[in-house]
Each structure stands twice: as C-alpha cells, then as structure tokens.
Amino acid sequence: MRISKLALLLAATATMGLAPTVTANAQPGGPGTVLGAEPLSAAATLPGSAWAERLIYRSTTVGDAPTTTSAAVYFPAGQAPEGGWPVIAWAHGTVGLADDCAYSVAGPAAVQRDWAYLGTWLREGYAVVAADYAGLGGPGEHPYLNGVVEAHNVVDAVRAATSRYDELSTEWVVVGQSQGGGAAVFTARYATEFGPELDYRGAVGTGVPAYIEDVAQFVGPGMPPVAISSHLAAYVLYILHGLRTTFPDLDIDGLLTDSGRTWLDRATTLCIGPLSEELAAAKPSIGGFFSRPLSTVPDLHGLLTRYMGLPESGYDRPMFLGHGLYDTDVITPETLRYAALLTATGEPVTVRTYPTDHDGAVNASLADSIPFVRALFG
Template identity: 55%
Template sequence: MTFPTATHRPRTLVAGLLTAAGLGLTTLAAPAQADPAAASFLEQLDIPAQAVPPAAGDAHRFTYTTTGAQDAPTTSSAAVYLPTGPAPEGGWPVLAWAHGTVGLNDVCAYSTNGPGAVDRDWAYLGHWLDQGYAIVATDYAGLGTPGDHPYLNGKVEAHNVVDAVKAASGTYAELGDRWGVVGQSQGGGAAMITARYANEFGGSADGLSYRGAVATGVPAYIEELLPLVMRPLQDPAFPVEYRNPSPTLTTYLLYIVSGLRTSHPEWDVDSYLTPYGHDWVATAEGPVCDGDGGITDVIRDGNVQVGKLFSRPLEDIPGFRDALRDYMGVPESGYDAPVFMGQGALDTDVGPGAIALAGHLKANGEPVEFHLYPDQDHSGTVNTSLADSDPFVARIFAG
C-alpha cells in the first residue's frame, strides 16, 4: 500500500499563551461520559518504513473503533511496535505512545508519515523497546481515518489511547496485560487526561491492568490564557505590527479553531471567522504538515494577521470559557494511578503551566512525581527525562 508523504518537523506548543500560568488558575474536571464505542480491532494495514522506529523487532498498523467528537463512534488507526526477540511469558508490557502535534491532515498521521522529530522520537521509543516494552501508538481520531481531527480535545484523545491498547491487546498475542501511557507536548496533555480517565474508559477491563503515566512538556492552562491573549489581538486599536505575535502561535491558534469547530458544530464557528480567517483555517487543515517548508513556514510567508481572522470574538459564544476548560483542560484531581511529569526549565513552548499544574496536583494529594530539568527545553526534556522516568515505569509495572 502506498501512502502520500508530507514535510514535517517537531511541533511544539507556544509559550506566549502560558507566561501567566503560574497564577493559581483552576481547571475543573468535568464528569467523563460513558464510552459509547466499544473498542474493537477492525483491520491490519501496511505500515511504511518511515513510520517504524529502527529499534523495533516488528511493527504493525491497524484500524479500530473508538470515540470521537460529540462522543460519537468513529474509527482511528494506530501502530504497534514490538521489541526484538521472543515475547516473555505473559507478553510484553505495553506503553501507549501519545505523540505530539503532527498536523491536521490525513497525510500527517504518525503511523504512515512517521514523527516530525524523527531523531528524538525514535531515540525515545527505541529506549523503551530496548527495555522490553511494546509500543501502541494511536494516530488520534481524524488523522489517517475519516472525519476531522478534534485537535486538543482531551477526552477524545484519552478514548483513542485507551481503545488502541484494548484493540491491540485483544489481537496481538505478544502483548501483555500491563500497560501505561507516555506522551510529549500535545501527547503530554493527552497522557495526563488518559491518566485521569484510563480506568473509567475501560483501561483495566477485559484482563488489562492500567499502571500509570509519563508526561513531558504538558500544555497546561492554555484554556485559561487563550481568551486573554485573543481579545487584544482582535482589538482594532491594537497596533497592527503586533497582531501576528509569531507564526507558531498563529498556526497553533488555527489548529485550535479547527478542533473547536469539529468538536462543537452547534457553535457555528465559521460564523465567527472572516473570509480571510476561513481561508487560513482551511490552509491549516490542508496536506502540509509541520516541518521545514511546512505549515508554520506557510503562515510566516503569508504574514497572517490574527486580528483579521475573526469577525467577532469567540468569547461571545455562550459558555465558551467553561466549554474550553472541558475541551482541553488537564484535570487537577481524580487520578487513581501514579503520574510522572517532566518539565524543562528552558521550555519556552509551553512555559510554566506544567509547573503550576504539578503544584495543584500535589496540593490535592494526587499521586504525581514531578521533575524539573534546569538545562532542558521543550524537546530536550523528552530523552533527558528517561533517567528518572525509566525507574518510575519499572516500579509501576512491578508485581
């Protein structure tokens, strides 16, 4: 099977939204909905070489049923990476990999196009494979499968992660029943929300045993700061030279608008966009993934003005802030298994939000272990954190 290719690079989140995240803002965890789509394996597919880490002894790609936006049943795809050699008695322990942002288009799917940060991700996943963990990596709903990707819809991502493990474990005999989740950036948020809802979404059903989570570069409290950043950028009195704060921020904003439109069709998000804004959201949803010569460069070359994207503020939507918290907020309570959080002190992509979140989790008595890496940025934290996350994972999988 031949798949289209796309240019890409590591996608990171934006510090400009998070510089105030240490202000003690509170994210409320809304009740999870019952899983309306029982996870089931659908079909095994070919997996291209660029989507397989060098350390894998074997790899598979498959589709499965899961839950999408509006709690509707949908289809997603995922990859399974197996360590070299025969599986131990009881099967390989499983780590679900929640990847970072790759784009919004089907051609950007991780299981066909591979990672943006190739060296970083293959080193990270290679470490776990070498330690004897199998990897199950969801693409998330709408990436490589029908429908639009509800970008940063945390509960959808959590369903996708859990259901990928359930579908894979029921199909590939090499996989054991113990599993955890690891994730970075967008996937760091997905890993946290998976950690909160894993058991509610069936992560310990049908013989499975959910053990815990590792999350690095977590994009915390964006839902609180996004409205604060957006309003001045849409103000006609705001100096025009400041209305394009950065191409990365603008790309990220366009992705969020797309995700909100997919997740909340009742809002009629298109009616809040100018024709200019509609065109740029469509461009962000197109077949150019994150990478050198990719969507961020297109945004830069187009000198996209954030203030020209909207005909009226999204905050005019009734209940917008509460809905935004439910959509992308990382819960501050309700975790029933250990969580590891790693954050680089030099991370200017997600800023200090994860530090504030860790403080709230500890204050709430949640089972979190937090590590700050003074000399690491957003991307560098991923593999540096292995010195601490490796023994953490070994502990939670023991017994």
C-alpha cells in the same frame, strides 16, 4: 485464491520468528475491535523494532460517536517475557489535521527526537502502541486537544493491540509529549474507567499544555501585533479547528476574518511542518485572524474547559510530569501551576524540570521516567 500483501508479509516474518501471534478480538464491534491491519510505511516504522504493524480499529470521537481510527504497533527484539511484553501507549505530539499527517502514515513530526525516545523504550523491553487519534488517518475531523476523545483513542488502541497479539501483556502505561502530553494526562484520569479489563499502571507526560483555556479566552482582533513563532500560530489554528469540530454550533468561522478563514482552511490540509513554514513566510498576526473576540461566545471559558481543560483530580495511578524550563511552545508557568496544584492536593504526581526547551525535555526526562515506569511494573 488471491493472497493479500499483508498475508504474505505475515507469513514471511513468521518464518523468521518475528511476527507476533494474531488472535481473535474479544469484543466484536465494540471499542477496540480490530477491523484490519496493514504494513507500516517506512516513514512510520520505528528503527530497531523487530516487527511492526498498522492496526485499524473501532473507537469513539466527539459525543462518544463511534468511529474508525488507527494505531502503529512496534515490538522489541527477542522473546516475549512470560505474560507478554508490557505496553507503552505512546500519545504523540502535534502532527497536523489531515489524514496524511497521521502518525501511522507519515511518522512523527520530530523524527530524530521521537525515534530516539521510543527506541529507548523498545530497548528497555516494552512494546509500543501509538494511537493516531480520531480523525487522523480515518473518517471524520480531528478534534485537536479534545482530551476525552484522545483518552478513548489511546485506551482503545491498547485494547485492540492486546486482543490481537498474544505476545502483549495487558499491563500498560501511557507516555506522551506536547499534545500527547495532554492526551496522556487525560488518559491517566480515565484509563481505569475506559478500559477496566486492562491493567493500567500509570502515566508519563512531558511538555504538557495546561490552562490554555485561561489564555485562549482573550484571543481576538485586539491582540497586539507582537511577533510569535509560526508554531504557535499553527497551534491557534488547530485549536480553532478542534473547537469547530467539538462544538459545531459555535460558528467559529463567523468569528474570523477572510484571512482567518483562509488560514484555517490551510491548517486542515497541511501537516505541522509545511503549515509552520507558510506561516513563517507570511507572518500573519493572530489578531488579524479574528473579526470579533473569542470571548463573545457564550460560556466560552466553560466550553474551553470541557474541551481541553486538564482534570485536576481523580487520578488513581502514579503520574510523572517532566517539563523544560525554556519551553515556549506551551505556556510553561501555567504547566508548572498545574503541577503545583496536583502536588498540593495530594494527587499521585511526580514532577521534574529540566534546563532545556520543549523538544529537549522529551529525552532529558528519560533519566527519571525510565526508573519511574520500571517501578510501575514492579
């Protein structure tokens, strides 16, 4: 009888007291069903985790279509407390669109930042479940910034992990940065609805992109050729791909110049780092991507809002938003406007700002988010 490498790894780690107990999945075939598991690559293994695994599980993508996706699961050191390790569902920031960019394959784009951040949560006594999002590391295309899809993927990752390991509690919070900050906000809005059998407690989002739909509607060939960061140009290309994936009838390619189509093709094959480097070298203008304005699409603002507009009401658990005042990766005034709206309308939100940039806010926020999350778990 042949024994898989995974089985050998599980047996070896179990003899050292590190491997969690694997249990049968409770919902065969449905969202959150575990289809398989495998060891994580070194690049995707969080330093300090006592044990880690890559889960392959069922979830949904655009139009609630079933799909297969993946997640990384990290366990802290020591004996699990009674009831199991509480779960931090990590919603990662932008890594790219290609399968080899997936978090559970290549690890984070911002390695030092993310490992320091997630390592802190491990030391605080939480297990970490990091969903890849549909189309990353699995079949199909990744609908970048499609918040409802990302919320399903995050909830289903928690469902898969908690059904597989006895050492995990069903008590969980979602924590995310940048693209994952938006995913965390969407998850906060829909967590109870999408995962009623789980014990969702609340959310933390940093570097959250808000009201992009209000700005994106003005993108087109008439944009002035002002210098922008290569990261922002990459985000525009990723958003175009997300729109094309979410609304295939839009004919996004028909809005673009030859240059725009070439760059969009490159964006589907390169992770965020290499794509940003190529854009920095070539210095294309955003306006040069377009043959006609994005606003010529019928009901453009409505489409953009349904695709990535952050929910403005309906939050049933506390949410923490942390933001760097020098953040230029997202439109900071719009994020602060969103936070102010939630506060003014009585949503259960706590807002803190920090004198730092997009990356700096992640770890700067821990001074406030750790006690916030600790209180959520009582």
